[in-house]
Amino acid sequence: xxxxxxxxALSNRGKEVDFADYKGKVLVIVNTASKCGFTPQYDGxxxxxxxxxxxxxxxxxxxxxxxxxxxxxxxxxxxxxCRLNHGVTFPLMSKIExxxxxxxxxxxxxxSQAGFAGFDPNHKLTKILDEMxxxxxxxxxxxxxxxxxxxxxxxxxxxxxxxxxxxxSEPKELAACIEKML
Numbered sequence: 001x002x003x004x005x006x007x008x009a010l011s012n013r014g015k016e017v018d019f020a021d022y023k024g025k026v027l028v029i030v031n032t033a034s035k036c037g038f039t040p041q042y043d044g045x046x047x048x049x050x051x052x053x054x055x056x057x058x059x060x061x062x063x064x065x066x067x068x069x070x071x072x073x074x075x076x077x078x079x080x081x082c083r084l085n086h087g088v089t090f091p092l093m094s095k096i097e098x099x100x101x102x103x104x105x106x107x108x109x110x111x112s113q114a115g116f117a118g119f120d121p122n123h124k125l126t127k128i129l130d131e132m133x134x135x136x137x138x139x140x141x142x143x144x145x146x147x148x149x150x151x152x153x154x155x156x157x158x159x160x161x162x163x164x165x166x167x168x169s170e171p172k173e174l175a176a177c178i179e180k181m182l
Contacts, residue, residue: 003159004029007106009062010094012075017093019106024157025058026181028174029110031098032061033070033149034081037125041150042086044171048178049090055182056157059090062107064098067148071095098146107146110153114164115144123168156181 004027005020028048033039042061049059063078065071073081075094082088096104103111118141119126133140133147140147150167154177163177 002109004106004109004155004162005159007109009096009104009106012063012079012092012094014075014094017091022058023159025056026052026157026178027155028057028059028152028178029106029155030059030061030152031064031096031107031146031149032082032092033064033067034073034078036068036070036149038148038150038167039070040086041167041171042082042088045152046086046088046090048171048174051175052178052182053090057178057182061088061090061092062098062104063092063095064146064149065095066097066099066146070149098151110162110164111144111146113162114153116141116147117164117166117169119147119166120168126168129168154178154181 005023007019009017011017030045045059049057063071071078079092082092098104098107119129129148148167152165152169152174154163154174165174
């Protein structure tokens with residue numbers, strides 16, 4: 001059976017990362033962007049990482065430029081932005097695509113495990129996202145594609161359980177799920 005440990009990806013420094021090395025850890029995998037309305041979530045992700053990393057949490061950011069050209073930089077520029085503006089110390093991967101023919105295999109698998117979870121109806125950006133996505137695809141809720149930057153996936157220690165959180169879920173909302181899996 002395929003699980004997260006069957007995949008590899010390139011770090012932002014060009015080093016191959018084997019996800020099998022994360023066996024026994026709870027993972028949070030997120031597609032990120034530096035020029036997005038959700039970019040402040042880097043702060044919340046880093047806070048989660050600092051709180052739980054010694055208990056077995058690893059957060060992995062995958063920069064992606066597929067949504068509104070909001071991640072135009074190089075891997076080095078992205079890392080510098082994240083470190084200087086948000087104090088990010090969790091691992092960052094090389095920039096990828098999360099949807100379409102060139103979607104990274106990690107995200108192809110994640111989408112197959114956890115479909116669209118729905119936007120938080122109380123979030124200030126939900127209406128904007130909903131209207132924009134509905135114009136492109138009136139049935140957007142029915143497909144598992146990543147809808148925007150900062151879609152977050154929590155993966156259990158054994159790699160078998162995947163819980164999806166949409167961009168309108170703040171990182172602190174992942175805490176209960178992370179604690180349960182730790």
